[in-house]
Amino acid sequence: MISDKMKRFLVEDENSLVKPANEVAVVGLQNRLNHALLLLTTDKYAVVPVLDSDSKMKGLISMPTIMHAIMDIEDVHFEKLGEIEVGEVMDTDYPSVKEDFELEDVLRMLVNHAFITVVDDDNYFKGIITRSEILKGTNRIAHDFEKVYHVTEKETIAH
């Protein structure tokens, strides 16, 4: 459990933690890899969500995944970029939480993932939570927590 005192600093505003879907670059299941590659080249993220035509969350696609898909032992086959669909090679083992997520779950998952996807009960893509947002909270705790709270060491039990 994370106390309300800590939450207050970690999350400045419940709404601000999730970057909403309409501000996140995504690709479609049926897009070809060359489309995804161009998007990843212009987007600041190294990985982007893959959605189906209903905007439901289906997976993630990254440059390394794309490169693996067009490589064999001997060579890189760039001509395949226009042939393979994103849905054929995307990573379907991605971190995801519901909109009523627990902050402690997100904190734990972000140690190993650059961002967490947020979906509703029907798996519609709602947005992402990034490491950057949580690190803003870490900065607030480190600098301001002790301006608001007295912090004193708990007494150890005497023997």
Added chain:
Amino acid sequence: MISDKMKRFLVEDENSLVKPANEVAVVGLQNRLNHALLLLTTDKYAVVPVLDSDSKMKGLISMPTIMHAIMDIEDVHFEKLGEIEVGEVMDTDYPSVKEDFELEDVLRMLVNHAFITVVDDDNYFKGIITRSEILKGTNRIAHDFEKVYHVTEKETIAH
């Protein structure tokens, strides 16, 4: 200023915060882009440090940077991957701290950068500090800080 109480949780062990140079994938200034592309495909980082032949820190190279280097308005010229050197197109505006860094500087920089490079006074590459390590510290603070410390609200000044 970050208090010692906070530091104790943010950083479990001063040495563990920096991932040492010998554990970090790097590329050389004179490597061609195809070499860097292959390394970025197998490495888990989306960006890697570029060092000169003396192991001095020179810049960063990422897949988007590589793609930009081989693209023009009309097409992607994959044949250029074997021609262009990493040092010609790398990003030289990268976040960096010395070995005696202040934790608060690193915390602030990590909001906008996936990792911070650590160099010595002669600019020799010593390692990196990742968001993941700081997020482990965030988890420790969120879960354990109040197990060790009493936290009580400071009284507001009565008027």
